[in-house]
Every structure is written in structure tokens, then in C-alpha cells.
Amino acid sequence: MRLNLRAHEEEYIGFSTIIWAIIGLVFSGLCSLNFTPTEAATPISNADLDLIARSCPDLESLNLNAHRSRIELDEEPQGVEPPDVTDAGLCAISICCRKLKNISLRRRKGVGDVGAIELAKHAKGLSSLDLSWCSKVTDRAVGAFCALSSLMALCLRGCPFVTDSGLACLANGPLSRSLRVLDVSECDQITDLGVCLLRHIPLLEELSLADCGPMITDVGGIAIASIVSLQSLDLSWLINLSDATLIALARNCRNMVEINVTGCELVTGVGILSYSNHPALKILVLASCYGVSANDVERMMLASPSLRYVGLDKSLRGWMPSSLKLEAFSEEK
Numbered sequence: 001m002r003l004n005l006r007a008h009e010e011e012y013i014g015f016s017t018i019i020w021a022i023i024g025l026v027f028s029g030l031c032s033l034n035f036t037p038t039e040a041a042t043p044i045s046n047a048d049l050d051l052i053a054r055s056c057p058d059l060e061s062l063n064l065n066a067h068r069s070r071i072e073l074d075e076e077p078q079g080v081e082p083p084d085v086t087d088a089g090l091c092a093i094s095i096c097c098r099k100l101k102n103i104s105l106r107r108r109k110g111v112g113d114v115g116a117i118e119l120a121k122h123a124k125g126l127s128s129l130d131l132s133w134c135s136k137v138t139d140r141a142v143g144a145f146c147a148l149s150s151l152m153a154l155c156l157r158g159c160p161f162v163t164d165s166g167l168a169c170l171a172n173g174p175l176s177r178s179l180r181v182l183d184v185s186e187c188d189q190i191t192d193l194g195v196c197l198l199r200h201i202p203l204l205e206e207l208s209l210a211d212c213g214p215m216i217t218d219v220g221g222i223a224i225a226s227i228v229s230l231q232s233l234d235l236s237w238l239i240n241l242s243d244a245t246l247i248a249l250a251r252n253c254r255n256m257v258e259i260n261v262t263g264c265e266l267v268t269g270v271g272i273l274s275y276s277n278h279p280a281l282k283i284l285v286l287a288s289c290y291g292v293s294a295n296d297v298e299r300m301m302l303a304s305p306s307l308r309y310v311g312l313d314k315s316l317r318g319w320m321p322s323s324l325k326l327e328a329f330s331e332e333k
């Protein structure tokens, strides 16, 4: 069971929200806390987390995602720094709540390696961890996660200090046998060296390398194609990836359901057409792929019975024959 707290109802703002949450948790056997603070909400502080930690040792799921607008507020020069969750709060939760399964800390910029490592040390049953845009987190923390043999989903989107050596840990530790979902998009220090090691994560189903920069090329792309369990792959804005990657993926990853190659400038019709007659592919996103023509898209669609959705730029949509358009843009045929 879970409890959702919405702080935009005036009377429930702030500390009393937390008190009510704890009362709820303690007396009704709830084990999930989901804070969805809006701009008006009193920010959650370390003191609040400390209280939660000591009152709710059975907590299994904690959503502390920060609102985007709050972050922008923080960055105003003359604004008073509101209290925020930092490593100390995460340490309190980690030490007391050993049954945590899911924790999400998006945009909690106060959280870094100290808290993340403490979490890895104690939450032995952790199944899903989202540290998107916790921009202080580095490879040291990733090194600690590698020991988490229960972790199935790890999101490190926008953690710019995560590099190839972080990926090497993920690929070599006990975690490599449990991990199903990995998002390292916007980690722009990652290169082919690290990407090649991801093939040692044999059960990986979802991978995002979007916006990881120009140091990922077909060398990395072809290595990924050896992960036969892949079902969803986001390669957006990898400007040095070309048709060679798409051809290898189409040949080897027969379970692939969704591919996003938005902004992959080197991809052409040759790469796209390698998906003709693919048994599983349902979704293909080709926005800003200027090397792909309407004719290529049309030919591929006619030859791909499994395809349900093709994402295109407006300019390309205009050229599509209307009979095909319907198929291309309805989610389900």
C-alpha cells in the first residue's frame, strides 16, 4: 500500500504533512511515501527525513523527487536557501529503513556520494534507484552500487561525473546479473570504452545513452548489439553513431521493441531499412534524422508488420502518402 502526499492543499503544507504521513504509516501498515511537492510546498528537510527514518523502519518506497521549478528558485542569487535533503537525510533513511526497495531522489542536488554510498551499504533489498540530476554523484557511489545484487533499475541521468570507470563497475559487479534498466543519458564523459563493457550486463532490457556525446561511436553501438535481451534503446543525439550500429542491432537484438535515434545525423535509409521484417520492433523515433528520406520511411514501414509508431519531423510528415500517415501516427494499428 502507498500514501501519496500532495502539499498544495494549504492546510497540509510542510511539517504537519510529514507528521500525518508518519501517523498514517505507523498505524495503517503503509510502507510507501510519495512526496510530490509543488512550488507552494514547504521543502522537505533533513530533519523531516530523520523523523521519518526513526518512525518508519519498515518503509519500502520513498519518492523525494524535487520539482523542477523549485530548483530554479534555489538558483536565484538573493533568495534565501531553503532547507533541502542532503547526504545527512539520506544517511538517516539508509541506516533506519533497511527494507527500502524503491527510492527516487530526482534533482536533489544536495545528495552526493556520502549519502548514496551509505544507502548502498544498508539497503540490501533495493530494487530501484533514481538519482537523476543528483549532479554531485560520482563513480565512487556507482562503485558502491555494484555490490547491490537485487538492484533492477538504476537511473543516473544528468550525473556528469559518472564516467567509463563507473560503467566498468556496473558491468563487473554482482549488480550486472540483476540489472534490467539503466539510464545514463546526459552523462557526457562516457565513451566507447565504457559502453563496450555494458555487454557484460546480460539481462539488460532498457538502456538510455541519449545525449552522452560524440565519444560514443559505432564501436560502442555494435558492442551493445550483443545484448540480446534489449527491448528499449534510446540513442538520441549520438552524432557519431551511424547505420553500422542500426544494422548490428537489427540483426542481433530480435526482442527490440523501441528505438529512439532522434538527432543521429549519420543515420540514413540503409540503417532504417535493416529493420524490414524485424519480428518485434513497434516504435521507431526518427526526429531530426536528416539523412533519412520520406521514401526510406515508407519502404521500411511497408516491410515491417510489427511496427506501430514512427516518430518523424513535421517536414517529413508532409511528404508521406496519406494512407501511410494513419498507420505511422496511431499508437496502435
Ligand SMILES: *[C@@H]1O[C@H](CO)[C@@H](O)[C@H](O)[C@H]1NC(C)=O
Binding pocket: 002, 032, 061, 101, 102, 127, 128, 152, 153
Ligand atoms: C519499484 O521499482 C520497480 C522496479 O523498477 C517497479 O516495477 C515498481 O513499480 C516500483 N514500485 C513503486 C511502489 O514505485
Ligand SMILES: *[C@@H]1O[C@H](CO)[C@@H](O)[C@H](O)[C@H]1NC(C)=O
Binding pocket: 214, 215, 216, 217, 239, 240
Ligand atoms: C565524433 O564527432 C566529433 C564532432 O563531430 C569529431 O570531432 C570526432 O572526431 C568524432 N569521432 C570520434 C571517434 O570521437
Ligand SMILES: *[C@@H]1O[C@H](CO)[C@@H](O)[C@H](O)[C@H]1NC(C)=O
Binding pocket: 210, 236, 260, 261, 262, 285, 311
Ligand atoms: C526520443 O528522444 C527524444 C530526444 O531525446 C525525446 O524528446 C523523445 O521524447 C523520445 N521519444 C520517445 C518516444 O521516447
